[in-house]
Amino acid sequence: xxxxxxxxxxxxxxxxxxxxxxxxxxxxxxxxxxxxxxxxxxxxxxxxxxxxxxxxxxxxxxxxxxxxxxxxxxxxxxxxxxxxxxxxxxxxxxxxxxxxxxxxxxxxxxxxxxxxxxxxxxxxxxxxxxxxxxxxxxxxxxxxxxxxxxxxxxxxxxxxxxxxxxxxxxxxxxxxxxxxxxxxxxxxxxxxxxxxxxxxxxxxxxxxxxxxxxxxxxxxxxxxxxxxxxxxxxxxxxxxxxxxxxxxxxxxxxxxxxxxxxxxxxxxxxxxxxxxxxxx
Numbered sequence: 300x301x302x303x304x305x306x307x308x309x310x311x312x313x314x315x316x317x318x319x320x321x322x323x324x325x326x327x328x329x330x331x332x333x334x335x336x337x338x339x340x341x342x343x344x345x346x347x348x349x350x351x352x353x354x355x356x357x358x359x360x361x362x363x364x365x366x367x368x369x370x371x372x373x374x375x376x377x378x379x380x381x382x383x384x385x386x387x388x389x390x391x392x393x394x395x396x397x398x399x400x401x402x403x404x405x406x407x408x409x410x411x412x413x414x415x416x417x418x419x420x421x422x423x424x425x426x427x428x429x430x431x432x433x434x435x436x437x438x439x440x441x442x443x444x445x446x447x448x449x450x451x452x453x454x455x456x457x458x459x460x461x462x463x464x465x466x467x468x469x470x471x472x473x474x475x476x477x478x479x480x481x482x483x484x485x486x487x488x489x490x491x492x493x494x495x496x497x498x499x500x501x502x503x504x505x506x507x508x509x510x511x512x513x514x515x516x517x518x519x520x521x522x523x524x525x526x527x528x529x530x531x532x533x534x535x536x537x538x539x540x541x542x543x544x545x546x547x548x549x550x551x552x553x554x555x556x557x558x559x560x561x562x563x564x565x566x567x568x569x570x571x572x573x574x575x576x577x578x579x
Contacts, residue, residue, distance in 0.1 A: 320387065327383035334382050334423025341367075341423065342381065345374035353489050361496045362425065364485045366446050369428060386420050389427035393553070399434040400530065401557030409559075410552055413566045414573045419546030426450050426549045433529060433550075437462060441478040449540040449547040450533075453520055457532035460524045505542055512538040530554035545573070 340359035344367040348354045354367035373381040373388075393416055397407045410416060419426045429450040432443030437458050444451030444458075462474045485492065499505065516538030523531035533554035537543055548569070555562040 323387060324380065324383045327386055328377075328379040331379070331383060331386065332421075333378075334421065336425075337373075337382050337385065337423025338378065341370050341425065342374045342378060345370035349374065355489060355492050355495065361493070362447070363442075363445050363482070364489055364492070365442055365481065366425065366428070370425075382423060385423065389420050390416075392427045392431050393549070396430050396434050396553055397556040400553060402562070403559055406556060406559045406562050409562055409566050410556065413549070413552050414569045415546050415549040415552055418544075419549060422546065424546050426546050430533075430550050430553055433533060433553075438474045438477050441475065442481065445478060445482075447547065448536075449543050450536055450550040453516070453523070453532040453535040453539060454529060454550075456520065457523045457529055461527060461529075464527070499541060502542060504544065506545065507541050507543040508538060509541055530556075 336359075340357055343357035344354035344360035344362075347356045348364065348367040349371050354360055354364055360367070370385075373385045375381070376384060390411055393411055394407050397410050402410065415426075425446055428443055429447040430443075432440035432446075432451060433454060434440070435443065441455060441458065444455050458474070459471060462471045516535045519531045519535035519538060523529065523535065531554070534551040537548050537551055540547070552562070552565055552569075555565055
């Protein structure tokens with residue numbers, strides 16, 4: 300097929316995608332309920348930093364400051380529209396990460412309908428930004444993995460070990476230096492913002508599996524390093540997090556991307572757990 304014949308077809312595809320995006324955004328903006336985290340913390344933090352102020356003026360924002368910068372494109376829109384666009388972005392990122400990890404189209408659909416994915420989208424959380432770090436170059440992915448330690452902390456440990464194995468301390472320094480410098484600058488500019496993170500006894504809801512999950516989490520961490528497979532570290536992170544909610548299991552679910560039967564079992568099992576909790 301010649302370039303002259305391909306051009307109209309490509310234009311039609313672009314027109315279809317843009318039209319679908321606009322229609323879906325309009326529908327979501329009209330019918331989705333407000334998202335508690337986007338409304339209460341993330342959107343205010345992004346607007347604060349957009350206006351040259353500290354994002355930590357926003358109550359409930361405890362993430363690294365570059366998180367607020369990444370959210371500016373959503374925050375500058377009317378809240379219901381920005382929330383709708385962020386839902387589409389989250390679904391697209393989850394699908395992309397699952398695809399990069401080897402998922403079939405059917406498995407991608409299953410993962411997008413899993414309770415962790417839907418729970419995070421409904422609440423306007425940022426787990427979708429965190430899992431994006433899994434498939435980015437390590438030096439860049441670390442910025443995203445740092446956004447939510449519940450999802451990314453053991454993946455960071457895995458990347459440290461993997462980079463060490465590839466090139467020793469110099470490679471580790473090259474990979475971790477950008478996020479290290481950014482972290483130091485964040486403290487210089489905004490002060491020790493991480494000290495404002497609530498202690499566990501101040502948190503009303505916590506579904507962490509510690510200490511019971513400690514053996515499994517440690518075993519998965521060792522498996523990630525020994526097998527040189529990042530997916531084990533994705534499964535280990537929620538196991539070893541002292542603070543956890545349902546949506547932060549999405550990293551462990553995405554780790555099952557190339558295993559359709561296992562992914563289906565996990566999604567069905569989590570729906571059973573979710574419905575039992577809802578009807579109890």
